[in-house]
Amino acid sequence: MAQADMTPPEGAAADWTVPQDWSAYTPGEHAMWDRLFERQAAMLPGRVVPEFLEGLDILRMTRPGIPDFAELSERLMKRTGWQVVAVPGLVPDRVFFEHLANRRFVAGRFIRRPEQIDYLQEPDVFHDVFGHVPLLTHPAFADYMQAYGEGGLRADGLGSIDHLARLYWYTVEFGLMRHGNDLRLYGAGIVSSFGESVFALEDASPNRIGFDLKRLMRTQYRIDDYQQSYFVIDSFEDLLRKTSDVDFGPIYRELETESDVAPDAVLAQDRVYHRGSQDHARAKMPC
C-alpha cells in the first residue's frame, strides 16, 4: 500500500506528477527497454489477448526505445480519452484513484537496472507502460479503469479500499481471459514478466478460477511470488458490466462479516478451469 503521507516529494506537482524528461534517458536505459520489449514480444503472441497486441500497434510501441508519454497520450486521447503522466513511484491511494477517475494513468519514469531484469520491488516504466498502457486503447477496458478510480474514491470513504484493491490485483494486474477453449493473459503484472507469462497460463501449480466479484474481493494475494490463483473473465465488456453496473456499497457491508479466502483456496462454488497442484508455492516454503 502507498504511504499515508499526502505531501508530494520535492520536485513533484500537487497531484504528484513529475516531468517525464524523455530526453534525459541514456542510451543504456533505452537499450534496457528494448531488451525487455524483445523478450516479451517473443513470448506474448498466442498467449496474450489480441487487444493487447493491437494496442501496441495503435500506440506505435513497436518502435525501439522508452516511449515518450506525450506521444502516447496524444494517440490514446484520440482513441479513448486517456493520458499517461509520470510520477516518482508509488503514490497515495487517493491520488492514484483521482488520476484514474480523470482518465490519467500514472507511470513511473525510471527503468530497472540490468541486475533487476527479472524482479524489482516497485513498478518501473516497463511494467507501467508496456504492461498497462496498450489496453487503455480498448474502449471497455478504458471505461473499467476510470470506473475503478471512481470506485476507489468511494471505497476510501467507506473504509473498503483493501477489498476493492483485490479486484484491481486479480484483474488489471493478474487477470486471465477466456479465448475459445483456451485462456489468454491480459493482466499487466503477468504480461510484463518473463517468468509469469508462462507460469500463469501453462504451469500446473496455480488455480485458474472463473471471475466472481465477491469471491475475488475476499481473496488474499501474494506480493512476493507468482500468484497461487488467477481469475478468468469472459471479455472486457463482461468485466465492465459485472463491476461498473453494480453498487459495491452493500457488498462491502457483507464482506465485513465474511472471512477472507486464502490465496490457494478452491471453494465449492468456484468455476474451476484448473485446480492447481500448488507445487511451485510448496517448493518455496521454508522447511
Ligand SMILES: C[C@H](O)[C@H](O)[C@H]1CNc2nc(N)[nH]c(=O)c2N1
Ligand atoms: C489500492 C491502489 O489501487 C494501489 O495500492 C495503488 C497505490 N498507488 C499506486 N501508485 C502507483 N504509481 N502505481 C500503482 O499501481 C499504485 N497502486
Ligand SMILES: N[C@@H](Cc1ccccc1)C(=O)O
Ligand atoms: N461499481 C463500483 C465501482 C467500480 C466500478 C468498476 C470497477 C471497480 C469499482 C461501486 O459501486 O463502487
Ligand SMILES: [Fe+2]
Ligand atoms: Fe501495475
